[in-house]
Amino acid sequence: MGHFEVVDYVIFAVLLAASVGIGLYYALSGGRQRTTQEFLMADRNMGCIPVSLSLIASFQSAVAIIGVPAEIYTYGTQYWFIGCAYILGLLIPAHVFIPVFYRLRLSSAYQYLELRFSKAVRICGTLTFICQMVIYMGVCVYTPAFALNAVTGFELWGAVLATGLVCTLYTTMGGLKAVIWTDVFQTVVMFAGQLAVIVVGVQKTGGVSEVWRKIWEGDRISGLDLNPDPTERHTFWTLGVGGIFLMLSLYGVNQAQVQRYLSSRTEKEAVRSCYLVFPSLQLALALSCVMGLVMFARYCDEDHSEKPSGLSMDAMVIYFVMDMLQGLPGLPGLFVACLFSAALSTISSAFNSLATVTMEDLIKPHFPAMTEARATLLSKALAMSYGLLCLAMAYVTHLMGDSVLQMALKIFGILGGPILGLFSLGIFFPWANSTGAVAGLGSGLAVAFWVAVGSILSHTSARSPTPECRVLLGPDNTTTTIHATLSNVTLSRPSGLKRFYSLSYMWYSAFNCFTVILIGLIISFLTGPTKKEDVHPGTVYPLLGKLVCFLSKPFKKKFYCVTPLGKTVKQWQPSQQKESNGSVLQQEERQSQAETESFFPAVEYETAV
Numbered sequence: 001m002g003h004f005e006v007v008d009y010v011i012f013a014v015l016l017a018a019s020v021g022i023g024l025y026y027a028l029s030g031g032r033q034r035t036t037q038e039f040l041m042a043d044r045n046m047g048c049i050p051v052s053l054s055l056i057a058s059f060q061s062a063v064a065i066i067g068v069p070a071e072i073y074t075y076g077t078q079y080w081f082i083g084c085a086y087i088l089g090l091l092i093p094a095h096v097f098i099p100v101f102y103r104l105r106l107s108s109a110y111q112y113l114e115l116r117f118s119k120a121v122r123i124c125g126t127l128t129f130i131c132q133m134v135i136y137m138g139v140c141v142y143t144p145a146f147a148l149n150a151v152t153g154f155e156l157w158g159a160v161l162a163t164g165l166v167c168t169l170y171t172t173m174g175g176l177k178a179v180i181w182t183d184v185f186q187t188v189v190m191f192a193g194q195l196a197v198i199v200v201g202v203q204k205t206g207g208v209s210e211v212w213r214k215i216w217e218g219d220r221i222s223g224l225d226l227n228p229d230p231t232e233r234h235t236f237w238t239l240g241v242g243g244i245f246l247m248l249s250l251y252g253v254n255q256a257q258v259q260r261y262l263s264s265r266t267e268k269e270a271v272r273s274c275y276l277v278f279p280s281l282q283l284a285l286a287l288s289c290v291m292g293l294v295m296f297a298r299y300c301d302e303d304h305s306e307k308p309s310g311l312s313m314d315a316m317v318i319y320f321v322m323d324m325l326q327g328l329p330g331l332p333g334l335f336v337a338c339l340f341s342a343a344l345s346t347i348s349s350a351f352n353s354l355a356t357v358t359m360e361d362l363i364k365p366h367f368p369a370m371t372e373a374r375a376t377l378l379s380k381a382l383a384m385s386y387g388l389l390c391l392a393m394a395y396v397t398h399l400m401g402d403s404v405l406q407m408a409l410k411i412f413g414i415l416g417g418p419i420l421g422l423f424s425l426g427i428f429f430p431w432a433n434s435t436g437a438v439a440g441l442g443s444g445l446a447v448a449f450w451v452a453v454g455s456i457l458s459h460t461s462a463r464s465p466t467p468e469c470r471v472l473l474g475p476d477n478t479t480t481t482i483h484a485t486l487s488n489v490t491l492s493r494p495s496g497l498k499r500f501y502s503l504s505y506m507w508y509s510a511f512n513c514f515t516v517i518l519i520g521l522i523i524s525f526l527t528g529p530t531k532k533e534d535v536h537p538g539t540v541y542p543l544l545g546k547l548v549c550f551l552s553k554p555f556k557k558k559f560y561c562v563t564p565l566g567k568t569v570k571q572w573q574p575s576q577q578k579e580s581n582g583s584v585l586q587q588e589e590r591q592s593q594a595e596t597e598s599f600f601p602a603v604e605y606e607t608a609v
């Protein structure tokens with residue numbers, strides 16, 4: 001099993017070489033990466049197409065390429081309903097988070113936390129983000145190397161090292177421009193590899209109708225599961241509603257994505273790129289779900305005995321791919337390139353965003369006099385050290401033993417959920433104060449770890465039955481017996497604290513986000529809520545104001561704690577002055593604008609940038 005021919009190695013080598021080539025190109029062209037503006041922000045001059053492809057690439061790694069088919073193969077197509085969460089999960093970032101962040105002209109999303117709350121909140125947020133991305137990176141580097149090694153004997157740590165080093169090289173040389181343009185190229189390779197497996201797989205399994213018949217008879221197409229039980233692992237509610245919060249934490253407030261929005265030429269271009277993510281992300285989801293279905297059709301009526309035993313479901317996906325692509329020179333290489341493209345594009349985004357927050361949030365504030373040359377050099381050194389750290393994290397992942405998809409989504413929920421809560425507290429609740437924010441984040445993280453560790457220790461993490469496909473395809477009476485036994489198992493539910501621990505991991509983002517908001521608001525009201533005039537202009541999205549705008553005027557005024565965004569901020573943006581000059585402003589807005597301007601302490605951030 002798993003013979004690579006010369007052409008396969010060539011394709012893989014071309015991928016790595018092209019990525020390094022793009023890095024080299026941006027190291028030598030443009031401003032030659034001599035300013036942090038270029039290295040970390042791509043000169044704020046990107047168009048929407050590369051940005052949108054780069055946005056999908058950030059969180060679509062080999063984890064999704066291997067993990068989603070494994071999920072579909074084992075549990076059926078219920079996971080596909082996460083596609084419903086993409087609608088609000090992208091509309092809200094496009095119309096709430098992007099306007100707030102873009103108009104403040106930030107470099108790092110965490111600058112927002114200082115403007116809205118205080119330096120302490122900013123540092124707490126940054127540290128949480130660093131933990132999240134470093135742990136996630138470990139999973140990303142490890143996954144393709146591990147899966148390939150299990151099936152093909154591809155050297156495990158060699159592959160980990162190659163990924164880590166190549167990625168560090170082009171990220172360090174070419175900055176965000178190289179990261180975005182390699183993402184574009186790598187996303188195309190990723191789609192091509194998945195498509196190749198599906199086309200060849202369908203052909204070898206007997207054509208589309210045969211594949212469909214097997215999937216249908218094997219009961220792999222899941223209906224809409226509307227079970228409201230929050231401990232049920234995957235239902236429409238956990239995926240379609242819980243998934244929205246997962247998407248918000250990734251596409252709304254994650255630095256890797258915010259940095260791409262901020263690198264866009266205009267705010268409109270940033271919003272457009274967010275919209276363009278929708279079809280591509282649906283395509284990515286569909287490709288990996290279909291791959292899982294084809295894998296099912298391929299193996300459901302086959303004897304499993306010839307397969308290597310002890311392979312995890314994730315490794316089984318690679319086994320399937322190699323099984324399909326053997327004897328078609330170049331295609332195994334294309335798939336390996338697909339896996340590593342997905343991984344590289346994610347890891348490079350992580351390196352660059354980590355270098356950015358470390359520089360902008362942890363180092364620069366303490367050394368305001370640092371020269372641009374030194375800051376850029378230091379950013380490069382940071383990108384490189386995170387590269388080495390990620391190799392170490394790959395080893396930690398090696399010691400865990402969850403399915404990789406579940407592991408990645410849990411990390412997003414446990415650490416990303418509280419970060420989402422922190423930003424939401426600032427953006428939607430003008431009363432929240434700095435003490436409340438720190439307390440909220442702290443308790444959010446504590447509860448998140450409590451539930452996560454509790455679920456590991458009590459082994460009650462909600463699990464659906466895992467039927468072997470062979471069994472389901474057996475004679476009718478066998479099928480019914482098995483179903484009966486399985487539903488009995490599902491009926492006995494844990495109680496008390498155990499039930500709390502068995503909360504579906506798809507709810508982690510939402511649950512942890514709400515903990516932060518709730519505790520944050522309680523503590524804020526106890527310690528004295530922030531007064532309207534103390535809120536930094538442009539940092540609050542008047543959600544409540546918009547919701548009650550049909551009510552009476554005094555009521556409306558009460559809820560508009562901060563000037564509606566946009567108009568005000570454009571006023572003090574010298575570069576955008578022309579745009580707002582022409583617009584006719586309402587009396588009320590003009591009034592609050594004057595009010596707002598007087599509260600701007602000459603906007604240090606503007607002058608710094």
Ligand SMILES: CC(C)(CO)[C@@H](O)C(=O)NCCC(=O)O
Pocket residue numbers: 059060061062063064065082140250281285346405408409
């Ligand atoms: C981020 C989502 C959930 C968006 O569908 C998806 O890309 C996914 O499941 N990602 C898993 C993490 C990863 O691929 O690294």
Ligand code: NA
Pocket residue numbers: 056057058059060061062341342343344345346347
């Ligand atoms: Na990726």
